[in-house]
Amino acid sequence: MLSALDLARRIDAGTLTPSAVIELCDQAIVAREAAVGAFTTLDLAGARRRAADDALKGAPLHGLPVGFKDIIDTADLPTEYGSPIYAGNRPRADAALVAMTMRAGGVMLGKTVTTELAHLQPGKTRNPHNPAHTPGGSSSGSAAAVAAGMLPVAFGTQTGGSVIRPAAFCGVAGFKPSYKLLPMVGVKCFSWHLDTAGTFAAGVADVAFATAAVTGRDLRVDRGKPVAPRIALTRTHLWPEASEAMKGAVETAARLAAAAGAHVSEVVLPPILEDAWRAQATIQDYEAFRALAFEYDRHRDRIAAITRKLLDHAATITAEDYDAARRTTKRARQALADLMAGADVMLTPSAPGAAPDLGSTGSAMFNRLWTLMGAPCVNVPGLFDEARLPLGVQIVGRFGRDRAALEAALFVEAAIADRP
Amino acid sequence: MLSALDLARRIDAGTLTPSAVIELCDQAIVAREAAVGAFTTLDLAGARRRAADDALKGAPLHGLPVGFKDIIDTADLPTEYGSPIYAGNRPRADAALVAMTMRAGGVMLGKTVTTELAHLQPGKTRNPHNPAHTPGGSSSGSAAAVAAGMLPVAFGTQTGGSVIRPAAFCGVAGFKPSYKLLPMVGVKCFSWHLDTAGTFAAGVADVAFATAAVTGRDLRVDRGKPVAPRIALTRTHLWPEASEAMKGAVETAARLAAAAGAHVSEVVLPPILEDAWRAQATIQDYEAFRALAFEYDRHRDRIAAITRKLLDHAATITAEDYDAARRTTKRARQALADLMAGADVMLTPSAPGAAPDLGSTGSAMFNRLWTLMGAPCVNVPGLFDEARLPLGVQIVGRFGRDRAALEAALFVEAAIADRP
Numbered sequence: 001m002l003s004a005l006d007l008a009r010r011i012d013a014g015t016l017t018p019s020a021v022i023e024l025c026d027q028a029i030v031a032r033e034a035a036v037g038a039f040t041t042l043d044l045a046g047a048r049r050r051a052a053d054d055a056l057k058g059a060p061l062h063g064l065p066v067g068f069k070d071i072i073d074t075a076d077l078p079t080e081y082g083s084p085i086y087a088g089n090r091p092r093a094d095a096a097l098v099a100m101t102m103r104a105g106g107v108m109l110g111k112t113v114t115t116e117l118a119h120l121q122p123g124k125t126r127n128p129h130n131p132a133h134t135p136g137g138s139s140s141g142s143a144a145a146v147a148a149g150m151l152p153v154a155f156g157t158q159t160g161g162s163v164i165r166p167a168a169f170c171g172v173a174g175f176k177p178s179y180k181l182l183p184m185v186g187v188k189c190f191s192w193h194l195d196t197a198g199t200f201a202a203g204v205a206d207v208a209f210a211t212a213a214v215t216g217r218d219l220r221v222d223r224g225k226p227v228a229p230r231i232a233l234t235r236t237h238l239w240p241e242a243s244e245a246m247k248g249a250v251e252t253a254a255r256l257a258a259a260a261g262a263h264v265s266e267v268v269l270p271p272i273l274e275d276a277w278r279a280q281a282t283i284q285d286y287e288a289f290r291a292l293a294f295e296y297d298r299h300r301d302r303i304a305a306i307t308r309k310l311l312d313h314a315a316t317i318t319a320e321d322y323d324a325a326r327r328t329t330k331r332a333r334q335a336l337a338d339l340m341a342g343a344d345v346m347l348t349p350s351a352p353g354a355a356p357d358l359g360s361t362g363s364a365m366f367n368r369l370w371t372l373m374g375a376p377c378v379n380v381p382g383l384f385d386e387a388r389l390p391l392g393v394q395i396v397g398r399f400g401r402d403r404a405a406l407e408a409a410l411f412v413e414a415a416i417a418d419r420p
Numbered sequence: 421m422l423s424a425l426d427l428a429r430r431i432d433a434g435t436l437t438p439s440a441v442i443e444l445c446d447q448a449i450v451a452r453e454a455a456v457g458a459f460t461t462l463d464l465a466g467a468r469r470r471a472a473d474d475a476l477k478g479a480p481l482h483g484l485p486v487g488f489k490d491i492i493d494t495a496d497l498p499t500e501y502g503s504p505i506y507a508g509n510r511p512r513a514d515a516a517l518v519a520m521t522m523r524a525g526g527v528m529l530g531k532t533v534t535t536e537l538a539h540l541q542p543g544k545t546r547n548p549h550n551p552a553h554t555p556g557g558s559s560s561g562s563a564a565a566v567a568a569g570m571l572p573v574a575f576g577t578q579t580g581g582s583v584i585r586p587a588a589f590c591g592v593a594g595f596k597p598s599y600k601l602l603p604m605v606g607v608k609c610f611s612w613h614l615d616t617a618g619t620f621a622a623g624v625a626d627v628a629f630a631t632a633a634v635t636g637r638d639l640r641v642d643r644g645k646p647v648a649p650r651i652a653l654t655r656t657h658l659w660p661e662a663s664e665a666m667k668g669a670v671e672t673a674a675r676l677a678a679a680a681g682a683h684v685s686e687v688v689l690p691p692i693l694e695d696a697w698r699a700q701a702t703i704q705d706y707e708a709f710r711a712l713a714f715e716y717d718r719h720r721d722r723i724a725a726i727t728r729k730l731l732d733h734a735a736t737i738t739a740e741d742y743d744a745a746r747r748t749t750k751r752a753r754q755a756l757a758d759l760m761a762g763a764d765v766m767l768t769p770s771a772p773g774a775a776p777d778l779g780s781t782g783s784a785m786f787n788r789l790w791t792l793m794g795a796p797c798v799n800v801p802g803l804f805d806e807a808r809l810p811l812g813v814q815i816v817g818r819f820g821r822d823r824a825a826l827e828a829a830l831f832v833e834a835a836i837a838d839r840p
Contacts, residue, residue: 016716075714092509096609099713185711189516192603217739291605293519294495319637323820400743 018063050085059105066355112141161367168392438483479525515606532561581787588812
């Protein structure tokens, strides 16, 4: 994989150029893209032109190449939302996230595969670790492109678990920041209270570097030794749904972090958070029926069956159900804040296990609650199952404490990497 | 003016058809549009075709014609955001609000004039009460079209005061619901924590009817006598900025409401709300610099000077300033909730006075705080200054208590209308 931070340091040191990085990506693309299928559109010619621009010198992103999930609008490349309804769609403007990335000195290399409308119907992408397995969804291409070394940085979005889950399945770092830390302007909406943009890169320090560069926020975690965090191991009511390998991965991560000096305790979530987990689906579906009203009412036959079925069901959710789910959310956020007063972060599975076979994109069950809470989440890579498929563990931070979440994730990542 | 509720009742009674309503609008358009300039695009032919559809029978909006501010995406009509950057722009999809309006049996009659990118650069619209005066902004055309009897219902948006202010200047009812009650999917973004869609119609019962129809929520206030509300007269720290006529209007409204049976008290806002008023500008501008990054970075010369100047300034706002403004907002919301425990609504000016001359769109100073608070606001029409220009008074409700805000506004509206 290409470490964004390592590349940036080499560019800073004058031993590498943005143009040379494009060629590194191109080599990986030549070698891997046919089997992985991470991109909907590649613009190597445009990227080569932009990477040669002297104005990139000293820019926060150093001229590094970046990919965007194809539900993120780009004025210079097609944006089809993974849906035949949008075949050939070419937005008039870049999404805010794209324009901010360019502003920060990023070079757009291409658009990455999304599931249809960022829901569950898979695209063409395969897991770089085993092509018989899903890369996860809905940000399938962004996770797979980074995992295959074809891009150092890619952006995606999460409504249920669409950043953390594919990052876990592909064995890369995935960072879903606090709700609205990355703007959603110009990103195809599924659920406006949930949709959250996030960052994929090789390791935790790399996602922190890229997110810091794009936002101008103090999120970098590569300057100095991370402080040992207070970690609350959180099994949640879904623990029985996790595979034995995943249970082992979370417990291994906890043990290694403790051995490295972290204070590890265990918390049991109060019942209101299980209620909130259920409320996430109500909010998501109620909003999707409205956010996708145009597609559902005018192009119903061109929506995949799995998405159509969701929207058929969503039509029956009442405003009262939705308002009750919103009230539950508010109470759950308060309960979570109280619960986390004694810890910096929680440690919990990123997914029920390793990537399942192609055909589904896996389950977001271990992600939905944290998306609803607006909490920063980081997939920490480094562990594998017996079949050498990645197993991701998840660090969940407190709302607005994104840097603390990244620091703790870096600590756990290092503890895993340095294990005897 | 055309009362949406009255038209709907006549359609229900079989004494009017949706097609006949289109002709009523057309007559007003022929008589007034040349002088008022409320529309960017009119689609009378399309509206006539859709109004003849039998499927509209029994639909919540009864086949009534509706206009949409031209920052709201429409697949069937151009959407130019009031900006030359978007000349000829034709979105691929309808905004959620448009699709929901169609779903509810609305008939799109046209797009209404917005200021450039919903900021301060005026469009062509003039005040229907006096063409030398502004209709207000940024939802200029929506307010003016309703005031001139050219439409019974129109939608707009408010980031500072862009629903309540033009409604006040044009002498119509304007309803800015609680934040996100109407979805913003497919609406050009200026500031994602502030932008709020709202409804224009002849009277308070009409905005309630139309918003209820589109959302499927229990917001109608036309079924039974309104209960006398507890009203807190709120002068705010901006009271010295209000004209004598406006001060008189607010005090008259309070007196008439009290005479009609309302319990009227007076509240002084705690200092945190003045801090929040200032924080609104920080949040708005910080987000606008990102939401409009594409326009600013790629088409700077095609942005009006007043907007360019705002964005030049916005570039200097730091993430720390922004985060502090967000924290202030959170504390202010709590303080406001505490303050309003003893009242149903507040009564305060909708604007500093009547509509100023053309050249500006007036000031949003009396609106910005309430937009930031996410509180439902209603402009109550019915009072005028000595020059016969409308003076609007504003009812501000508690977040999520939209129906109570509308009921109180209806009560005040009736008290004004029934004055001796």
